[in-house]
Amino acid sequence: MSLRGAAVRVGGRTLWSGVDLEVGAGEFAAVLGPNGVGKSTLIKVALGLLPITAGEVRVLGEAPGRAGHRIGYLPQRRNVDPSLRIRGIDVVRMGLDGDRWGVPLPLPVRFSARRRAARDRIAEVIDLVGASAYAHRPIGECSGGQQQRLLIAQALVRGPELLLLDEPLDSLDLSHQGAVAALIGRICREEGVSVVMVAHDVNPILPWLDQVLYLAEGGAAAGPPREVITTETLSRLYGTPVEVLRTGHGRLVVVGGGHRAAGGGGHGHHPELG
């Protein structure tokens, strides 16, 4: 996926402009920045749901929206409705054939090679995300972390080349954030799937990151995390002094420079981590 000089307007307001990002095959990229800066909008642009006003966007070598079947998408969400009486495995299955018309015929699986292949593929991705123990329970009764794993399986079931994840760790508590981040990092490394992930907090995914795109109202900066999440770059982006601290465990803490106008900068990274 690549963006060159991309800009987008929503409701007459330019959200971001001059965004350059190059995510190669099998790379893990994070989109960071304060709330309301248009991080999710970037995902929508990549899906072809929203046009850009300047620059160029290519997704898997094609115009956005053309490679839908090669992309796995996990939208931003809160937890699933607890009363939803549909099994996790059925939700995963929707990712495979949910867009096909008609109902599956109630024939025994052994009469259809395609049904067998579908069943095996679903079992495979559920095993990959470690959700086999609860995939047969109604998804509404699963915990937030379990739901997120099942939804990642849904996004993976067609074997996508690119995963677009919108704050997948947001609804999880800290221990599950680490586990789900590790899962996504492992999928990226071992399955060779490119990942573009909108994140509120960079620390859980920091060990796996190849690229960071930092969006702020003043502009955007992209590159390896060590080059982007620095006092100099972020101070320039926010247009106000911002300090990036590194804890003993290598975690990053961004502290606003005493100026309230720096706004969301301090929210991005939780100092309680580490």
Added chain:
Amino acid sequence: MSVFRAFDHPYFTHALLAGTGIAAAAGLVGYFLVLRAQVFTGDALGHVAFTGALAALALGYDLRLGLFVATVVFAVLIGALGRRGRSDDVAIGSVFAWILGLGAFFLTLYSTRGAAHGTAGVNVLFGSIFGLSAGQARTAALVAAAICAVVALLARPLLFASVDEAVAAARGVPVRTLGLVFLVLVGACAAEATQAVGSLLLLGLLAAPAGAAHRLTARPHHALALSAGLAVAEMWAGLGLSYAAPRLPPSFAILAVATAVYLATLLTVRPRRDHTVTSEEERDDVPTPSRL
């Protein structure tokens, strides 16, 4: 057996034919209504059905024409008022009482025209399934079969769009169009069900079997079939009861059976909502080193 003599009466076989189709359609449509949390839409359409039927009678047209035009047009209107093809409570609530008042107006207009017209309101409100002619029953069954066929055709993408709208849209499922088509189906189904159990009671036929199916199984396609099967079985049981005990009006008998079945699932099937159970399992949520 006196029950078998029921089939000698044309009115009973007509009711059985129409009732079976209507129940199957209501069961299928009802499953998605419950899934999409749009049961209230069914209720609103019941009021519209009453007004549409009486408007047609007052203006001298076939009652069924008024039923279908009113429910389908309002289903589309509700979808257009509510954002993204999903109707919302305010949109429905704001038109709902006014529609019923309009129904009362048409009822007065119609019943003051002749003494024989006095029962029209009662028939529309509470249904008159034993009063269907052979032609009416056949039409009702054919329309119901068409509704069932369309639901079956749309089932998978509609399920996807109902559970996971954003992902379905990204996958190319036309979620907005599907939502509107589904509301048209609900409208047609409401018009059908009005002929069987009446506009006031059709909600029970849409909600009770579907609610029971949702509680009985978490497999969506099984639940869809079960919802239709339960609705048909409840329809048969209700018609049989009403035949055996003529004091019981058929719409009462049908809904009594449907409600009893739903209550039974409510009391016997307890979906686990206990999250303290899951917190224990969450500990092995953290991947083991072998998986990494």
